[in-house]
Amino acid sequence: MIPATTPVDPLTMRRAMGRFATGVAVVTTRGADGAPHGMTVNSLTSVSLEPPLLLVCLTTGARSTDAVVSAGRFAVSILSSRQEHLALRFARRGEDHFAGLDVTHGRHRVPVIPDAFAHLECDVERHFTAGDHVVVIGHVRDACERDGEPLGFLRGRFS
Numbered sequence: 010m011i012p013a014t015t016p017v018d019p020l021t022m023r024r025a026m027g028r029f030a031t032g033v034a035v036v037t038t039r040g041a042d043g044a045p046h047g048m049t050v051n052s053l054t055s056v057s058l059e060p061p062l063l064l065v066c067l068t069t070g071a072r073s074t075d076a077v078v079s080a081g082r083f084a085v086s087i088l089s090s091r092q093e094h095l096a097l098r099f100a101r102r103g104e105d106h107f108a109g110l111d112v113t114h115g116r117h118r119v120p121v122i123p124d125a126f127a128h129l130e131c132d133v134e135r136h137f138t139a140g141d142h143v144v145v146i147g148h149v150r151d152a153c154e155r156d157g158e159p160l161g162f163l164r165g166r167f168s
Contacts, residue, residue, distance in 0.1 A: 023165075030163040035099045036065055037120045038076050038083040045107045045120045046076040049100040051162050052142070053085060061149035062134060066142040071102075074143050078136055083147065084115055085129045086122035090158040093167045095122060116151045127154040 017025075037047040052066035065085065067074040077083045088096055099106050112120045115130040122128075131147030138144075161168035 046073040084119040086125035089126040
């Protein structure tokens with residue numbers, strides 16, 4: 010018999026998962042009105058190489074999440090070690106993340122972060138709610154990478 014345990018509170022969960030080193034990326038899209046949307050994420054993983062699929066978790070109720078789901082298309086810009094300021098910028102809520110930023114566009118007209126370590130442009134394959142996030146499976150339609158070092162995140166800090 011498995012002994013009963015007490016539920017894991019959010020702080021304990023955050024601390025435990027903070028021991029898992031991740032990269033840092035910005036997910037971007039265009040809303041129905043043409044305005045760019047974006048948010049910082051570190052919950053990103055490859056799902057399949059054939060077909061090329063990735064998974065990203067986005068905050069439920071965020072404007073950027075709603076824009077990704079409604080647009081059906083998004084980009085993932087994996088940040089380089091020199092782009093911590095962009096990770097912080099796109100993590101703040103309620104700001105115009107793109108103000109003064111010289112954004113480029115990928116082949117599929119989705120905004121991408123300039124000089125990122127890598128870009129992946131995706132169509133939304135499917136999405137579903139899981140707890141306080143929306144899990145999005147993206148079918149990768151285009152990808153490119155640059156030389157350099159990725160921005161890392163461990164124990165609540167960039168590395």
